Amino acid sequence: MTQEVPSTDPAVYNAYKEKWAVAPTTAPEWLTRAREVADVLATDAALRDQDNKSPVAEVTLLKHSGLLKILGPTKYGGGAQSWDVACKVVREVARGDGSIGMLLGYHLLWSTTANVVGTPEQADRLHERILTNNYFVGAAVNPRDDDLKITREGDEIIFNGFKGFTTGGAVSDLMVLEGVLEGTELHVFALVETRQPGLSFLHNWNNIGLRLTESGSVRISDVRAPWADALGYDAATQQPLPEILLIQYPSILLPTLQLIFCNFYLGIARGALETGKDYTTRTTRPWPYGGGETASTATDEFYILERYGKWLAHLRAAEALADRAGEELATLYARHAVDHAGLTAAERGELAEWVASVKVVATDVGLEVSSGVFEVTGARATSRKVGLDRFWRDIRTHTLHDPVAYKQRELGRYLLLGEYPAPSWYT
Known part of the structure; x- marks a missing residue:
């Protein structure tokens, strides 16, 4: 269960939901939108940095801007832009506030992870879920921590463990979890709902920089996901697909x-x-x-x-x-x-x-x-x-x-x- 912590107020950005209601369609338009977001963030970035509150409002601003969707397919409301454009957009937002540029960049990677390590069906299903709900995606994948332990139970996998760094996790809608399947050396990625009792965020990120990234720790207790959500795995055999495991x-x-x-x-x-x-x-x-x-x-x-x-x-x-x-x-x-x-x-x-x-x-x-x-x-x-x-x-x-x-x-x-x-x- 996530504890109550001081957070920024999303209401301060209400006007931008209507102002940015029409999503950009071309690369120059996406970059213009990113500059607009950066300019909004820059006006009080120093004060927000000092306050060090959980960036609920800033993630809401990203949602209003449409930038979370820049890489997704158009059939679900995405921008269908390429990674070179997305990188420039991250750079622009970071100009106004480095923490929020970092949150955006991590979201873009984790929200499209299934494109790289998943099956086409998994990627399509996650795009629909993330884009139609305008979800923000965080992760608990820091590789220098001990891997999360994954056990099997019927048609489900169960994650347990602790991660010291979870950028954006506490303010996310979905979380990417990654760990090693018990009794094997196989790594498994899966996206799970953030707001559930099994994810307990410590809100202990109080470092000198990137203070609004919610990069603190999380305890993970009996968090379940169906085998169908194990990226790159066959749900029936509960084994990694050779065409994904054996390629670059x-x-x-x-x-x-x-x-x-x-x-x-x-x-x-x-x-x-x-x-x-x-x-x-x-x-x-x-x-x-x-x-x-x-x-x-x-x-x-x-x-x-x-x-x-x-x-x-x-x-x-x-x-x-x-x-x-x-x-x-x-x-x-x-x-x-x-x-x-x-x-x-x-x-x-x-x-x-x-x-x-x-x-x-x-x-x-x-x-x-x-x-x-x-x-x-x-x-x-x-x-x-x-x-x-x-x-x-x-x-x-x-x-x-x-x-x-x-x-x-x-x-x-x-x-x-x-x-x-x-x-x-x-x-």
Whole structure:
């Protein structure tokens, strides 16, 4: 049973349900909608970050915007957009609020998991359920925790255990659970209803960054799902389908997730740059003790112009790299939308290295911009009211998710030895 905790009020966003009643239909329209959402979130992002309330209202805003449906099939009200567009949308939302950009990105992955590891029938059934109800999807799949234990009972599987991280879980409608079937080494994914006695959220996420992601822990006690919902399994035999178990296609789930990470890093960095620019142009004063001729405004200061110019160039380069990786991802999904078995290890490996390249660059640029922005805004910009610190805290928090040094080593082996990384929970 989920305890009562302070949460944001969905009523503050009531007007957007009508304003955004008509869903976008083209990629430019989806990006425009994402910018609108980011602008709404940015108005009070610093205050909401400090309050650290459960993001019920923010998830409601995402539902009003239609962005939760961007990848789904049109027959159920989805946007039928490709992953490169979805990644840009995540980046835009993160510009306004990194936590909500992260929630959106995770939802897009978990709500389409059946496309990758499930059967066509399972994917279609889940699309209908998620899209027609405008559901938000969370997950308890952190692989470094002990796996959930799954037992069989007739036509059902039963999950038990504990997960330390469950991004978006406590504010979700459905949860992806994953564990190991008792007596085997077989992993099982299934989506279950969030609001049930067997899921007990601890609401213990109080970290320095991404404070509105509800990424805390959950206890899972006797949560049941029918074998028909075990993704990629035959309900009659209760065994994984060979055509899913023995192919590369399910392994693209992880490069997809890693590219989502990269895009919300870059969105947060762009938010830091824009917030810093606004503060510098309106508030920052020139330094009068530098010797020689004193600049009349902060925007005449050589070092300020130089820093902003450098960051803009590097951020644009990182965004271009992310867009290229997004195109590679979308192309691979489109090429193998029907012929999953045709995906080769080389195709998967090339995609993973495009994504690894983005991860390295997005981490470097994001940390540099979000920490360096204080140097061009001044001491008064450290006020909590300004909230510039949230950008660095958000990027710093998530870039520790998995060490970027391993991505750099991976790229080195790819370049020098021609090796592709073995598919894993982090590659």
